[in-house]
Amino acid sequence: VVGDRTIERGYQEAGVYINGKLDTGIGGGICQVSTTLYNAVLLFDLQIDKRSNHSLTVPYVPLSRDAAVSWGALDLRFTNNTDYYIYIHSKTTNSSVTFELYSTKHDRKVELVSTMLSKVKAPVIYVDDPAMLFGQQTVIEKGHEGFTSQLVKNIYVDGKLISSTLLSKDRYLTAAKI
Numbered sequence: 822v823v824g825d826r827t828i829e830r831g832y833q834e835a836g837v838y839i840n841g842k843l844d845t846g847i848g849g850g851i852c853q854v855s856t857t858l859y860n861a862v863l864l865f866d867l868q869i870d871k872r873s874n875h876s877l878t879v880p881y882v883p884l885s886r887d888a889a890v891s892w893g894a895l896d897l898r899f900t901n902n903t904d905y906y907i908y909i910h911s912k913t914t915n916s917s918v919t920f921e922l923y924s925t926k927h928d929r930k931v932e933l934v935s936t937m938l939s940k941v942k943a944p945v946i947y948v949d950d951p952a953m954l955f956g957q958q959t960v961i962e963k964g965h966e967g968f969t970s971q972l973v974k975n976i977y978v979d980g981k982l983i984s985s986t987l988l989s990k991d992r993y994l995t996a997a998k999i
Contacts, residue, residue: 823851825892838889841876841994843962852889853881854918855897858911859888861920862899863974863988864931865907871898874991877965883935884970885991903927929983932975938990941967944997964998 826832826848835849852875859872860882872888873895879887888897901907905925912919943964953959969992976984 823854823890823892826851838875838877841996843877843996852879852887855888855890856882856886857918858920859897859899860886860933861922863933865922865924866927866929866931866974866976867907867922868900868902869898869988870900871896872989874989874993876994877996878968878993884937884968884993885935885972885989886933928978930977932977934973934975936971936973938969938971941995943967943995946997946999948999960998962997962999965994965996967995968993 824830826846828847832848832851834845834847837844837846837849839846856879859869862869863886873890874885875887875889878884889895890897903924908923910921910923912921943966945964948961950959969990971990972988974984974986974988975982976986
């Protein structure tokens with residue numbers, strides 16, 4: 822539905838992850854939309870058919886709750902696995918995107934549990950700059966810590982846990998602090 826991100830289709834330049842580094846590109850930020858939809862679909866207990874995490878962590882959701890999209894490569898797909906129609910309503914403001922899913926009421930409560938399994942500190946690279954005073958430092962790139970994490974979906978009925986499902990186990994790369 823989102824399609825190819827081009828200037829002609831109205832997309833603008835913003836931050837993107839390319840080859841494990843933060844850069845800029847046309848349509849940067851579109852993953853915030855797919856991530857918001859992904860979380861709404863998870864909380865509604867729909868079937869996830871296809872989802873990819875980012876190469877680096879994102880600041881706007883817990884680990885393993887992101888959904889990266891990139892035309893022709895990464896996609897988010899889900900199936901209505903209920904017996905009822907679902908109405909998906911989206912709305913945006915200058916600073917937010919919201920998805921609301923409506924259908925026949927059910928008695929389930931969904932809990933999403935994101936767990937960090939391991940953490941790797943970002944390597945630090947020092948680059949000499951003869952224009953700087955001895956001992957002076959400046960950060961060119963902040964770097965990213967690496968993680969492995971998992972996401973578990975717990976389903977409760979009347980306050981009782983009826984199922985616990987491992988949805989994903991993800992790895993996020995490190996990026997050097999320079």
